[in-house]
Amino acid sequence: MELKSYNVSPFKLKLEDYIGIAPKIDLLIIQKLAERFAGRKFLHINSAKSGGGVAEILQRMMIILSGLGINARWEVIEGNGSFFDITKRMHNALQGNPEQISQDMWESYYEVNKSNAEKIDLNADAVLIHDPQPAPLIDFKKSGLWIWRCHIDISNPHLKTWNSLEKYVEKYDAAIFSVSKFAKDIPLDKFIIPPAIAPLSNKNRELTKTEIENVLATINIPVDKPIILQVSRFDRFKDPTGVIKAYRLVKRYNDCMLVLAGSTATDDPEGEKIFNEVKEYAGDDQDISVLLLPPSSHIEINALQRAATVVLQKSLKEGFGLTVSEAMWKGKPVIGGAVGGIPLQIIHGVTGFLVNSVEGTALRIRQILNNPDMARKMGENGREYVRRNFLITRQIRDYLSMWYIMENKGKSVLEL
Amino acid sequence: MEEIKPFEFRQCITIIKATGKKAKTLREFKDRIADASDESISHHVYHYFQKEKRILEYTNDFAQWAGETLKENILAEQLSNVDPYSFKSVNDLRDEIVGVIDAYLKTFSKTRAVLSGDEFYFNEGVTLVSPVGMQVKNLAEFLIAIRYAELESIYYHFYEARLRPPVEVDDFSHWFGDALNKTGLADRIRSIDPFMHSLEAARQHIIELVEDELKNDMEKF
Numbered sequence: 001m002e003l004k005s006y007n008v009s010p011f012k013l014k015l016e017d018y019i020g021i022a023p024k025i026d027l028l029i030i031q032k033l034a035e036r037f038a039g040r041k042f043l044h045i046n047s048a049k050s051g052g053g054v055a056e057i058l059q060r061m062m063i064i065l066s067g068l069g070i071n072a073r074w075e076v077i078e079g080n081g082s083f084f085d086i087t088k089r090m091h092n093a094l095q096g097n098p099e100q101i102s103q104d105m106w107e108s109y110y111e112v113n114k115s116n117a118e119k120i121d122l123n124a125d126a127v128l129i130h131d132p133q134p135a136p137l138i139d140f141k142k143s144g145l146w147i148w149r150c151h152i153d154i155s156n157p158h159l160k161t162w163n164s165l166e167k168y169v170e171k172y173d174a175a176i177f178s179v180s181k182f183a184k185d186i187p188l189d190k191f192i193i194p195p196a197i198a199p200l201s202n203k204n205r206e207l208t209k210t211e212i213e214n215v216l217a218t219i220n221i222p223v224d225k226p227i228i229l230q231v232s233r234f235d236r237f238k239d240p241t242g243v244i245k246a247y248r249l250v251k252r253y254n255d256c257m258l259v260l261a262g263s264t265a266t267d268d269p270e271g272e273k274i275f276n277e278v279k280e281y282a283g284d285d286q287d288i289s290v291l292l293l294p295p296s297s298h299i300e301i302n303a304l305q306r307a308a309t310v311v312l313q314k315s316l317k318e319g320f321g322l323t324v325s326e327a328m329w330k331g332k333p334v335i336g337g338a339v340g341g342i343p344l345q346i347i348h349g350v351t352g353f354l355v356n357s358v359e360g361t362a363l364r365i366r367q368i369l370n371n372p373d374m375a376r377k378m379g380e381n382g383r384e385y386v387r388r389n390f391l392i393t394r395q396i397r398d399y400l401s402m403w404y405i406m407e408n409k410g411k412s413v414l415e416l
Numbered sequence: 417m418e419e420i421k422p423f424e425f426r427q428c429i430t431i432i433k434a435t436g437k438k439a440k441t442l443r444e445f446k447d448r449i450a451d452a453s454d455e456s457i458s459h460h461v462y463h464y465f466q467k468e469k470r471i472l473e474y475t476n477d478f479a480q481w482a483g484e485t486l487k488e489n490i491l492a493e494q495l496s497n498v499d500p501y502s503f504k505s506v507n508d509l510r511d512e513i514v515g516v517i518d519a520y521l522k523t524f525s526k527t528r529a530v531l532s533g534d535e536f537y538f539n540e541g542v543t544l545v546s547p548v549g550m551q552v553k554n555l556a557e558f559l560i561a562i563r564y565a566e567l568e569s570i571y572y573h574f575y576e577a578r579l580r581p582p583v584e585v586d587d588f589s590h591w592f593g594d595a596l597n598k599t600g601l602a603d604r605i606r607s608i609d610p611f612m613h614s615l616e617a618a619r620q621h622i623i624e625l626v627e628d629e630l631k632n633d634m635e636k637f
Contacts, residue, residue, distance in 0.1 A: 023566060024566055025427050025429065025566045025568045025569075028427075028546060028548070028549075029429060029544065029546055032546055155532075155533060156532065156533075177434065180432070180434050180537035180539055181438075181533060181535070181537050183434035183436055183537070184436060185436030185437065186436065189433060190433060190434040190435075190436060191431065191432070191433055191434075192432040192433065192434055192539065193431075339533075397429070398431060401429070401431045401542075401544055402431060404544070405431060405542050405544075411542070412455050412458075412540075412541070412542055412543065413542075413543045413545065414542065414543070414544050414545070415545050415546070416544055416545065416546035
């Protein structure tokens, strides 16, 4: 087992590249806090170097933090297939599925973390542990503030699983949740920090019309019909079959095509199975494309989102659903399930629609397809809302603010 | 001639902390408010004005949840009429809110519970304040600066300032009256109803009033 450290390339995007894109206040506060934390060690640990929103944001965040003089480091724990099978069960159970996790599994989970702890340099001034996979690393804490960052919806967890995980979580100095309702009543500071998107990454940067057309041609997506798009991992909580049902209801009235696009992640062993189920459910409808893209398909996702007429995130459970903000940033109206962090991003009727059923999804798709002016206005509102609330700069601002607050505990107003 | 005290633009953000407490029914809601920390009451009432998503028919998180989620519209209207800046302490404000809910429960005792996930979640806020790097010495400079300022700056000076002793009025009108001796303009700024405007709308009102003042000043010559 070989551990890799993803240190920052200093040649990429720095904070000043976000001037004119991100709100001025976020850039100013980041600068002020970075002056205070210059040279100090800020360690992030998660379980996947690619695939999913967490890895994507960490890649960018390291670059910005290092550019500001903070000694930022990102480590990825390693485990075998059995470890990720256990943590996937844990992930599902924490989101409410009644999974069985035996005592042996919990012990194996701990042992993998112990083995990682022996190889990772855990010395830092602030350590952010992302999600349940590396949570037991707290038992090997050496120094600094340790914060557990929960990216998933644990508002109604399978209790036995949560109780076992809670034993580790309670040892942290603080926890971060994406949405208030995910926060558990545990005896430590609980910060609410939504995740964010990187506006200058290949997944979100501006693309020319030619770039979009070329990319779509390479993945065989025609542009002769309005595209309904959902981008997500192939996961039952994202309800891909519900999306196909909604599309079939829409198709009775409006000619359109459906694209379901997603990638696999190293910590998600179920992805390929669900992908095959979705393919089978789609049948031989020529207007449905189910795409399993490599994790590095950022430009492809970007082009699909920009080519779409309406973007869906019809999740049944969701941590945050960064694809909502990604699509809104591209000026698209978004229809999302009213779960997890999605209502935090979609203002119903202003930046898109919140839905609770297949029928509701179909109704709102038809509404958008038939009202292009409304769709355009929603897209404009959405882009500005994301600019002010869901860009990576706001997330960095909040992480640094949290660190500063933890070092000045007990004060409700702090001067910078 | 005495030097004019410049106005320094500042701004603030709020980092939210969850308390882990929630309420599913109106009675639970009342009990939790009665037990909530001062920081939690302040967050749900005073920090409400920072929110872009706020629905302008209500004036605090408590009223919004009562109206939007609990569907107790009369209570939402009553809670919206509580003026949070008229109390000497957060405790007095809390007593008033609890009193309004108590009185409502005496008339409408059968209230429903909300669905799981729609509960009221009690949070607290930690405010970080920083200078913007803009100082102005007269109305013309002020007009340029306020147009350039972020909404977080408008919030800090027009809303948050009302909680800061000993002045307890918005910073703009205080500076106009105190440093520029523009008491008429100060009064007009104070007559803007803070509860009925978004931050952007409040900024536009202030700009209009300052423009009128400048126009009048120029016409005097």
